[in-house]
Amino acid sequence: MKQSKLFTKTAKTFPSEEEAVNAKLLIKGGYIRKMSAGIYSYLPLARRALDKINAIIREEMNAIGAQEVSLPALVAKEYWDRSRRWHTDVAYEFKSPFGEEFALGWTHEEVVTAIATNFISSYKDLPTAAYQIQTKFRAEPRAKSGLLRGREFLMKDLYSFHASKEDLDRYYQKVIGTYKKILKRLSLDAKLVEAAGGAFTEDYTHEFQVLTPVGEDVIVYCTACDYAQNKEIALVRGGHRCPKCGAEVKEENGIEVANVFRLGTRYSEPFDLKFTNAKGDQQPVIMGSYGIGPTRVLGTLVEVFHDDRGIIWPEAVAPFKIHLLELKSEEVSVRKNAEKVYKQFEKAGVEVLYDDRDISAGEKFADADLLGIPWRAVVSEKTGAQIELKARNSKNTKLVSPEELLKKLQ
Amino acid sequence: MKQSKLFTKTAKTFPSEEEAVNAKLLIKGGYIRKMSAGIYSYLPLARRALDKINAIIREEMNAIGAQEVSLPALVAKEYWDRSRRWHTDVAYEFKSPFGEEFALGWTHEEVVTAIATNFISSYKDLPTAAYQIQTKFRAEPRAKSGLLRGREFLMKDLYSFHASKEDLDRYYQKVIGTYKKILKRLSLDAKLVEAAGGAFTEDYTHEFQVLTPVGEDVIVYCTACDYAQNKEIALVRGGHRCPKCGAEVKEENGIEVANVFRLGTRYSEPFDLKFTNAKGDQQPVIMGSYGIGPTRVLGTLVEVFHDDRGIIWPEAVAPFKIHLLELKSEEVSVRKNAEKVYKQFEKAGVEVLYDDRDISAGEKFADADLLGIPWRAVVSEKTGAQIELKARNSKNTKLVSPEELLKKLQ
Numbered sequence: 048m049k050q051s052k053l054f055t056k057t058a059k060t061f062p063s064e065e066e067a068v069n070a071k072l073l074i075k076g077g078y079i080r081k082m083s084a085g086i087y088s089y090l091p092l093a094r095r096a097l098d099k100i101n102a103i104i105r106e107e108m109n110a111i112g113a114q115e116v117s118l119p120a121l122v123a124k125e126y127w128d129r130s131r132r133w134h135t136d137v138a139y140e141f142k143s144p145f146g147e148e149f150a151l152g153w154t155h156e157e158v159v160t161a162i163a164t165n166f167i168s169s170y171k172d173l174p175t176a177a178y179q180i181q182t183k184f185r186a187e188p189r190a191k192s193g194l195l196r197g198r199e200f201l202m203k204d205l206y207s208f209h210a211s212k213e214d215l216d217r218y219y220q221k222v223i224g225t226y227k228k229i230l231k232r233l234s235l236d237a238k239l240v241e242a243a244g245g246a247f248t249e250d251y252t253h254e255f256q257v258l259t260p261v262g263e264d265v266i267v268y269c270t271a272c273d274y275a276q277n278k279e280i281a282l283v284r285g286g287h288r289c290p291k292c293g294a295e296v297k298e299e300n301g302i303e304v305a306n307v308f309r310l311g312t313r314y315s316e317p318f319d320l321k322f323t324n325a326k327g328d329q330q331p332v333i334m335g336s337y338g339i340g341p342t343r344v345l346g347t348l349v350e351v352f353h354d355d356r357g358i359i360w361p362e363a364v365a366p367f368k369i370h371l372l373e374l375k376s377e378e379v380s381v382r383k384n385a386e387k388v389y390k391q392f393e394k395a396g397v398e399v400l401y402d403d404r405d406i407s408a409g410e411k412f413a414d415a416d417l418l419g420i421p422w423r424a425v426v427s428e429k430t431g432a433q434i435e436l437k438a439r440n441s442k443n444t445k446l447v448s449p450e451e452l453l454k455k456l457q
Numbered sequence: 458m459k460q461s462k463l464f465t466k467t468a469k470t471f472p473s474e475e476e477a478v479n480a481k482l483l484i485k486g487g488y489i490r491k492m493s494a495g496i497y498s499y500l501p502l503a504r505r506a507l508d509k510i511n512a513i514i515r516e517e518m519n520a521i522g523a524q525e526v527s528l529p530a531l532v533a534k535e536y537w538d539r540s541r542r543w544h545t546d547v548a549y550e551f552k553s554p555f556g557e558e559f560a561l562g563w564t565h566e567e568v569v570t571a572i573a574t575n576f577i578s579s580y581k582d583l584p585t586a587a588y589q590i591q592t593k594f595r596a597e598p599r600a601k602s603g604l605l606r607g608r609e610f611l612m613k614d615l616y617s618f619h620a621s622k623e624d625l626d627r628y629y630q631k632v633i634g635t636y637k638k639i640l641k642r643l644s645l646d647a648k649l650v651e652a653a654g655g656a657f658t659e660d661y662t663h664e665f666q667v668l669t670p671v672g673e674d675v676i677v678y679c680t681a682c683d684y685a686q687n688k689e690i691a692l693v694r695g696g697h698r699c700p701k702c703g704a705e706v707k708e709e710n711g712i713e714v715a716n717v718f719r720l721g722t723r724y725s726e727p728f729d730l731k732f733t734n735a736k737g738d739q740q741p742v743i744m745g746s747y748g749i750g751p752t753r754v755l756g757t758l759v760e761v762f763h764d765d766r767g768i769i770w771p772e773a774v775a776p777f778k779i780h781l782l783e784l785k786s787e788e789v790s791v792r793k794n795a796e797k798v799y800k801q802f803e804k805a806g807v808e809v810l811y812d813d814r815d816i817s818a819g820e821k822f823a824d825a826d827l828l829g830i831p832w833r834a835v836v837s838e839k840t841g842a843q844i845e846l847k848a849r850n851s852k853n854t855k856l857v858s859p860e861e862l863l864k865k866l867q
Binding site: 052053054055056058077080082083084086087088089090091094097112114115116117118119120121122123126136139140141142143144145147149151158161162165166175176177182184186188198199 | 462463464465466468487490492493494496497498499500501504507522524525526527528529530531532533536546549550551552553554555557559561568571572575576585586587592594596598608609
């Protein structure tokens with residue numbers, strides 16, 4: 048894509064009303080716009096990054112046999128009444144012009160359980176699992192962390208249905224493994240942490256926490272073994288000895304990017320979701336639910352991967368693979384060379400953002416650093432038919448031929 | 458995918474509470490579930506069909522340089538106030554727990570115009586265009602037509618920005634051409650019809666109408682030339698002479714699957730979206746907006762393509778390309794042959810739904826007709842290592858080898 052044609056532009060200054068680094072950089076770069084507190088529009092560059100995050104999540108969900116659905120945002124009171132979750136703090140509730148009462152879907156256990164009653168009746172129908180990647184709404188009292196705590200945000204929510212607690216446990220571990228894989232593909236180093244059940248369950252649950260000072264959770268973890276608990280339930284405090292192995296325990300802030308819940312029969316019972324077992328007896332279905340927030344992941348990536356000049360996207364989620372900068376010149380050959388490289392790359396299917404704008408080299412370099420595309424390729428009077436290549440996360444440049452570069456990137 | 462593993466099942470009977478054919482067939486087939494009046498969940502088979510519809514739309518939008526964005530559903534009162542569209546009949550409006558007032562986005566002119574003020578300032582920034590495929594909410598008083606008139610539905614909305622009325626007109630015609638292409642790819646035969654401006658504009662606008670008795674609009678069109686108007690603004694009535702060419706004019710019902718609007722400065726003025734022209738003067742940006750509803754398209758396809766046994770999907774949108782039926786048999790070879798064909802197809806990337814369930818041949822045939830996948834391939838004692846192939850829209854069967862079939866489908 049030609050940068051001159053991009054729907055957005057970078058800004059010269061940071062937005063004054065944002066505190067969080069992720070919102071500051073993403074707004075300055077033209078990735079997102081804030082519409083109201085905790086509510087953002089995702090513009091073409093952010094949309095491209097989100098598409099990549101979603102594609103990775105979809106691939107891994109499909110790989111464990113989960114099937115994609117789309118559940119509504121308008122969830123009628125009757126659903127929440129059955130699970131006694133009408134009038135939850137975080138819900139946006141309202142009455143329609145026709146007198147129906149709705150809460151905007153902030154989670155979908157109720158809806159998916161109601162649906163499953165139509166399709167699950169025998170142990171032969173189990174296990175099964177459905178997921179969606181969909182907008183969720185939560186009336187968060189604080190909405191100051193940019194994409195880390197939004198009032199309207201994307202969520203991948205997966206729901207699983209089982210004939211026994213053992214089968215749920217197996218699937219729960221499988222999803223934990225899949226989430227590890229997803230987060231690794233997203234270049235996020237996340238800790239598996241034990242946490243309280245929250246609104247979903249009374250059992251302990253697990254969260255994936257990315258340790259970073261801006262995180263709103265506090266994690267207590269062992270420096271030697273895999274002991275890690277959310278401070279809310281932690282058995283010890285930082286500086287003490289690990290309850291599992293006796294090594295030193297640390298405390299750090301974390302961003303919760305994913306979570307997994309054993310729901311048991313919390314929803315199947317009120318919705319009368321039962322199955323007939325092999326002996327012919329009726330039993331409530333055992334459920335699990337599992338979430339990853341793609342927009343929160345986007346914000347977390349910016350928090351983890353940036354420097355004072357801008358974002359440094361990992362390749363897997365970058366909106367483009369390479370940022371081609373044509374430096375302004377009186378010589379026609381510069382434009383010609385740049386255009387040629389651009390066309391070669393487009394033809395080869397390499398995602399390239401081509402800065403063809405009539406602005407100074409300094410502005411182009413600053414924008415390239417701000418936007419954070421993994422590779423920067425400069426064509427100028429100095430480079431001739433060659434390209435000056437630089438990784439966003441390195442200071443070194445080197446001259447390469449377009450053909451070499453193409454080979455490297457494909 | 459193995460049908461035994463599908464999250465959904467077909468039902469034996471039609472849903473009692475639905476009147477529209479599209480809702481009846483889609484619910485019986487397990488494609489969708491009704492959650493409240495006008496509000497549906499899209500289950501895996503429908504999700505697959507929607508993915509195909511959306512992919513075609515995206516491809517054609519990108520081809521005309523439009524860039525994908527995602528705008529929020531929670532649109533604050535301040536946006537609607539500026540365009541004087543707060544308290545619109547179709548809006549779901551409510552107050553948040555923090556006292557903010559929102560309307561759920563039923564259209565996004567306000568939001569996209571507000572965003573564009575950050576990026577458009579010069580004639581050099583024009584033209585530009587952004588689109589999204591996103592959930593819209595409309596408090597429709599009647600919601601009895603299944604997916605044809607939902608209260609929560611998918612919409613592809615495109616917004617374009619221009620320096621002059623002439624440039625808008627050019628783009629308007631371009632989008633009409635693109636919509637023709639999209640609808641053709643979706644196998645929908647739609648008429649371009651002149652209509653009133655509605656909530657968006659005072660100019661005449663254009664709609665794409667699929668002529669079918671269940672449509673809620675009435676279209677007056679010429680049997681000889683391209684004259685076609687929505688009855689609301691039609692110059693003549695059915696049976697009369699065409700005002701353009703004098704030939705006979707007919708009246709038929711239609712489903713509006715797409716529309717295009719010249720917005721002019723209706724939104725740029727209240728939002729102060731201006732640009733500096735080549736002479737240095739400030740002018741308001743000229744806008745257009747253009748919609749296609751993917752979920753309405755899904756419903757329309759079912760209305761147009763079905764018989765008394767079920768849906769007949771066009772290949773371009775079918776959830777699977779082929780429905781492989783293994784007929785119950787005592788002979789192990791039947792399962793072995795079917796499994797082999799299934800694996801061959803999956804490996805070749807042919808989308809196949811494999812009915813491996815332990816039910817009667819009659820039930821499998823009935824389900825195949827109901828689900829409406831374009832090709833039915835039967836493996837049975839009778840067929841041996843061959844396959845009995847039948848198109849959903851034909852009565853003829855023929856025996857083919859798996860290799861021949863693979864060649865045909867790839």
